[in-house]
Amino acid sequence: MELNVLSLLGKQFVRRISTSACACGKRNFKKFPIFNKRGTRDFKARQAKNPHPxxxxxxxxxxxxxxxSGTSFVTIKELIPEMIVPDLTGFKLKPYVSYRVNDIVQPPMTPEELFGAVYVKKIAEDFKSGKLGPDNEPLEPSPEERLTPEEAKEKVLSIRSDIV
Incomplete structure (x- = not known):
């Protein structure tokens, strides 16, 4: 071992040179993670047979x-993604929507607009053809008009649960 001493302004600097190997040949490989595709073929073969923890x-x-679980892998059916694709045979629209299409801004429907969209046409037809009774009730009601409020609510809830 060689020792060099240098003094400057009252301070002493010592420089040492070591002839032995640094850290006795050990390397810090934690800085360089070896994942699946990295490493030699031998390393990959050993990892496939007996993976290092x-x-x-x-x-x-x-x-x-x-x-x-132990050495085996247990598959859970609920964790496998399921792709639900509708049957589009006979579908006339194309799947592409151009970015040049103008944005359509429509406010939410009010109850009056909903009533107008659903019932006004039928009421107007019944009025013109004289199919309204003395209390302005239809003489030939449609299946939707025959429903009681409870039946209508159950129908809406069943449709909503089918969608979700």
Whole structure:
């Protein structure tokens, strides 16, 4: 071991040179993570047979579809994504909407507008053809007009639960 001493303005600087290997050959590989695709073929083969617990298996942001129990992987059916695609045979519209289409801004419907959209046409037809009774009730009501308020509410709730 060689020792160099330098003094400057009353301070002593010592420079030492070591001939032994730094950290006895150990390297800090925690700074360099080796994920699935990195490493040699031998490393990948060893990881496939017996994965080392300190080397994480990188999933690239994909959520797991189960959990590991001992040495086996248990798949949970509810975690597998299910793609629901409607049958579009005979569908005339094309799937592309141009960005040049103007935005349509429509305020929410008021009860009066909803009544006008659903019932006014039928009431006007019944009035013109004289199919209204003495209390302005239809003589030939449609199936929707025959419903009681409770039946109408149940029908709306069943349609809403089918959608959700």
């Amino acid at each position: 300190d080397v994480p298996i990188h999933t690239y942001g994909v959520r797991p579809i189960g959990y590991k």
